[in-house]
Amino acid sequence: MAVLVTGGAGYIGSHTVAALLERGEEIVVVDNLQQGHKEAVLGGKLYIGDLRDSELLDTVFQENEIEAVIHFAASSLVGESMGNPAKYYHNNVYGTLCLLEKMSQYKVGTIVFSSTAATYGEPVHLPLDEHDRTLPTNTYGETKLAMERMMHWFDIAHGIKYVSLRYFNAAGAHDSGAIGEDHAPETHLIPLVLQTALGKRPHIAIYGEDYPTEDGTCVRDYIHVSDLADAHLLAVDRLRKGGDSAVYNLGNGQGFSVKQVIDIARQVTGCEIAASAEPRRAGDPAVLIASSRRAHEELGWNPTRSSLENIISSAWAWHTAKPDGYSKR
Template sequence: MAVLVTGGAGYIGSHAVAALLERGEEIVIVDNLQQGHRDAVLGGKLYVGDLRDGEFLDTVFGENSIDAVIHFAANSLVGESMKDPGKYYHNNVYGTLCLLEKMNQYEVKRIVFSSTAATYGEPENVPIHENDRTLPTNTYGETKLAMEKMMKWFDAASGIKYVSLRYFNAAGAHASGKIGEDHNPETHLVPLILQTALGQRSHISVFGDDYPTEDGTCVRDYIHVSDLADAHVLAVDRLRSGGDSAIYNLGNGTGFSVKQVIDIARQVTGREIPAAIEARRAGDPAVLVASSDRARTELGWSPSRNKLEDIIGSAWAWHQANPTGYNKQ
């Protein structure tokens, strides 16, 4: 039986595919290559197409014996989601509806969902717990929450069990050096810092240094992308063993400020990395750190690459070897 990975040519999806390959799983990948890259797919059977295309999904499910799905495919830029909410509802929410309907039709009853801690909005508590209030402050987070709720009702009606994994900032690159982070446009802090170290940007922008934190800059939770991939695989195991639907936060439990991330990147790269303080961005909370106690207890997940120096070091090695990212086809 195969695991279907939607968005498996993307950053986190490709690392999940690599983790599945390492343990000998049969893998089917669906990606429309809007943001994904063929070169990021290290194995498995790749189908290029869109989840909203019913005939395409009939081909995927009809040609393969699939017993579980890991669902990454989604648009994920917060700023864009606020300017074009229709795009996010159509791709993220409607795309997930199409996927769940085909899963039900082909009697595939397990799905692991790549969600986001943006479902919480402004945090009630630090660190954030799974039973905290969900009140997204942007369209992206709202669509992810809608996708989670849709899975809840498909479970109630059709018995499709789900595990939703909520997390913030993935960073780093695979130990093999074959896959890493390449977005266009790039919006994530670590690759933006490393592009500055490579001389591709004049400076890294720091949006606000007057927050109520130790050094005045925002604090965030960073997790190595391979640790995130491992959590998705463990979630598949939970569902295969008869586990019920559940939601888990994934985090290191330790936050790093923007200035800390830049300083550690300077140490790792040996580069100056100029930084410029700019105005705060609207809607940026001071501290976002997730508690992953439940995932550690119930999934047996424990991040093993949690030193920020190691996370940035792996990313730096990949960016040095691939300064312009993957080959653009």
């Protein structure tokens, strides 16, 4: 029996594939390689293609005995989603519909979903709780929420049980140094800061210094990517044991501002990292910090790598070893 990982050549997906391999799981990966990298898939069977390709999905489900799905495949750039909402509804929402229809057709009843804290929008209180209102402030978060709701109704209609994992900033790199973070374009703060330290950028942009936070910059909750991968495996295990559908936040319960991240990166790298103030980006909440109490209690999730110093140190080791990232697509 195999675990299908959609988007398994991407950043979080590839680290989850690595974690599955470490415990001897049979793995099938589907990725269109628009953002993923073949080099990042350390094992398993790789199908290159899109979830909206019905014939491809038929091939995947017919050639493999799929027991569970871990679903990462989605567009995830907040700024782009605000300028091109059609792309996000078509790729994220319609792509997930295609996947769920095939799961129903082939009687695969378990899915773990890579969601986001962006489903909450501006928080009413902090840290965010799974029962808080969901009112996204950007198209990306809105499509992820729509995907969650779709899974809920497929559970009601077809008995497909799901776990949705809401997290915000994945960061860091695998302990082996074999895989790390490489997006094109890169929009995540920590790799951008480290690219600046490597001299690949003249400065790091700070988008907004007038937020209602201690230093005026956005505050986010950072989790090491391998800790996130572990949570996906624990969610699969929960569903394998007959657990009901559920939503969990994944965070470390504390946030760091953009300026704090830059300061710690300066300490870790020993480099001067120039920064410049830029206008706010549309759709960016001031603070997002998640409570993971429920994930600790029900999944047994215990992140062990997620101090900001450790996250940045592991990312720095990968970026210095691969300053140009993976090979060209």
